[in-house]
Amino acid sequence: MNGDNGKLLIYQVLPRLYGNVSGKNRPGGSIEENGCGKLSHVTRERLADLKGLGFTHVWYTGILEHATTTPYPGITHDHPDVVKGRAGSPYAIKDYYDVDPDLADDPAARRDDFRRLVDRTHAAGLGVIIxxxxxxxxxxxxxxCRPPLEEDFGEQDDRGMRFRRDNNFYYLTDQMLVIGSDYGPEPTAYSEYPARATGNDVFHAQPTRDDWYDTVKLNYGVDPDTGETHFEEPVPDTWTKMYHILYYWSVLGVDGFRCDMAEMVPVPFWRWVIRKxxxxxxxxxxxxEIYQPWRYREYLDAGLDYLYDKVGLYDTLVGILKGERAASDITSVWQSQEGLSGLMLHFMENHDEQRLASDFIVGTGSKAIPAVAVSALIDGGPMMIYFGQMLGEHxxxxxxxxxxxxxxTIYDYWSMESMRALHHPVLLSEEQQDLRERYRRLLEVARYPVFHHGLFFDLMYVVGDRLDPRKQYAFLRYRPGCLALVVANFADHSADLALPIPKHAFETLRCPQGKSCRQLDLGTGEEEVVTLESNRPYRIKVRPHDYSVVLFSPLSPYFHE
Incomplete structure (x- = not known):
């Protein structure tokens, strides 16, 4: 769904919250008390708006049926002791082949609702990620809802074996699971015997509240005691089940998968299933989703297309926003990821991270703009925006x-102020309107071919005292026909800079110099004719907590030499 081969721009949305405009927010409230968004709330108009902003894909978070305290006819009831919140975690999957009934106008027709969502999304020219x-x-x-010949997880397990290659779960033999009684209001405790290992690799029977106690770890053929692997053909049973699940959703029109905690699943599985x-x-x-940089290449070699850039660029940019790191630290990020340019998914918000406008980061969405700009423009890799981010959700x-x-929250039924405003624009504040417009302009800039296909050159080593390395970061992007100078200003004051482009930059980028060209400031719209020369200072103005982009383009075809 990205036929122009341009930059991938992904919009992540949690449908449970996206369309809930009730405004009835009772902490810990039920679906009847607080309401719930539906797949039908992702309308053709909303999708057309996303397409108009330049997005190429929508990641619908929480589609699969998962554990919940809300009862539905014909669906096994979940014990509240093993559900996080009233709505439940979207990552405690209860049926890989089914859709969360909370999201359906008619729960009995929930899979039809999803098919219609896929059709609407594709009709808007957007790809579907789940x-x-x-x-x-x-x-x-x-x-x-599994296919008739497909056995359920654990159905054929030998529960007397702690580890068996073709068991789907790990069993803590002769032990009863112990779950704290404060997890839910149910008078009778949840019972599990023998206990099974918990999702975050807890191989004892007493997971804590900080563990993923609502989940069970799956067995891919790795002995948890010895670390020995048993991947020989025929492959472990869990592998085959997962292939069938991915195939099922792909046939339904899903264009991509965000692979949760991919690093906790063996690399050989990824290589096998993706090739298949x-x-x-x-x-x-x-x-x-991988947080171990030293393992990036092995997962990419196994066939994954992109990896989370959380530990590198995200953590660095958040540190700069908080005043804990220098802007010049961005240099070490791309240096450490040499050879991976374009393969890392950049983001500044998602469901796991704190909101930029929260009291824990910068308190207002506008102050985060320079970080978002670096994330969007530094290389050709995909970029993701979280719903509510463009409106400064706190x-x-x-x-x-x-x-x-x-x-x-991803655990509770709730109505977000920013989503109520999005669906009823009269409620949008001037600050929200201004922030959304700034995001619109940034996404427009990010779609310039130079920011997808262009080469990169870091200017920090040559600018010296011409800028404040703690608060400003400057770099170039180049492709034949266009040279872009980008400066991000994290300071609370404006910057009027004169930055040189060194001879080494022209040589590295193979960019011609000594040619007359058009200089266009994308922020001010000011144009002038200049001659591109090495070490000639180029003036650029950057407002507080903002970024500026200056484009140099040819007056004649000789610029393309």
């Missing part, structure tokens, strides 16, 4: 299971 959660399932996993899917779905996207509500932590 979560693939391969590491763990909900404790009360039961698939009532590619012949039938050659354009299928796989985005891996994430400071205390929703229930999710406390006042700067994050938007």
């Amino acid at each position: 979560d693939f959660v391969p590491n763990h399932v909900a404790r009360q996993y039961h698939s009532d 899917l590619r012949p039938d779905f050659p354009q299928l996207l796989f985005i891996g 994430g400071m509500d205390e929703e229930g299971f999710s406390g006042r932590n700067g994050r938007t």
Whole structure:
């Protein structure tokens, strides 16, 4: 769904919250009390708006049926002791083949609602991404929508074996699971015997509240005691089940998968399953959630298309916003990722991270703009925006299971102020309108070919005292026909800079010099004719907490030499 081969721009949205405009927010409230967004709330108009902003894909978070305290006819009831919040975690999957009934206008027709969402999204020219959660399932996993010949997870397990290659779960033999009684209001405690290992690699029977106690770890053929692997053909049973799940959703029109905690699943599985899917779905996207930089290359070599750039660029930019790191530290990020340019998914918000406008980061969305600009323009890799981000969502509500932590809850039924304003524009404040317009302009700039296909050159080593390395960062992007000078200003005062472009930059980028060209400041719209020369200072003005981009383009075809 990216036929122009341009930059991938992904919009992440949690449908449960996206369309809920009730405004009835009771902490820890039920679906009847607080309401819930539906797939039908992602309308053709909303999708057309996203397409107009330049997005290429929508990542719908929380599509698969997961553990919840809300009862539905014909669906196994979840014990509240093993559900996080009233709504439940979208990552405690209860049926890999089904859709969350909360999201359907008619729960009995929930899969039809999803098919219509896929059709609407594709009709808008956007690709569909959903979560693939391969590491763990909900404790009360039961698939009532699996294909007739497909066995359920754990159905054929030998529960007397701590580890057996073709068991789907790890069993803590002769031990009863112990779950704290404060997790839910149910008078009878949840019972699990023998206990199974918890999703975040907890191989004892007493997970804490900070563990992923609502999930069970899946077995891919790795002995947890010895570390020995048993991947020989025929492949472990869990591998085959996961292939069938991915195939099922791909047939339904899903264009890509955001692979939850991909690093907790063996690399050989990824290599096997992606190679097995590619012949039938050659354009299928796989985005891996990985936090161990030393393992990036092995997962990319296994076939994943893009990896989370959390530990590198995200952490650095957040540190700069908080005043804990210098802007010049960005240089070490791209140096450490040499050879991976264009393969890292950049973002400044997602469901795991604190909102930029929260009290924990910068308090207002506008102050984060320079960080978002660097994230969008530094290389040709994909960029992601989280719903509410463009309106400065604060994430400071205390929703229930999710406390006042700067994050938007993924566990509770809630109505976000920013989403109520989005769906009823009369409620948008001037600040929100201004911020959204700034994002619109940034996304427009990010779609220039130079920011997708262009080469990169860091200017920090040559600018010296011409800027403040703690608060400003400057770089070049170049492709034949266009040279871009970008400066991000993290300071609370404006910067009027004269920056040289060194001879080494022209040589490295193979950019011609000594030619007359048009200089265009994308921020002010000011144009003038200049001659591109090495070490000639080029003036650029940057407002507080902002970025500026100056483009140099040819007056004659000789610029393309």
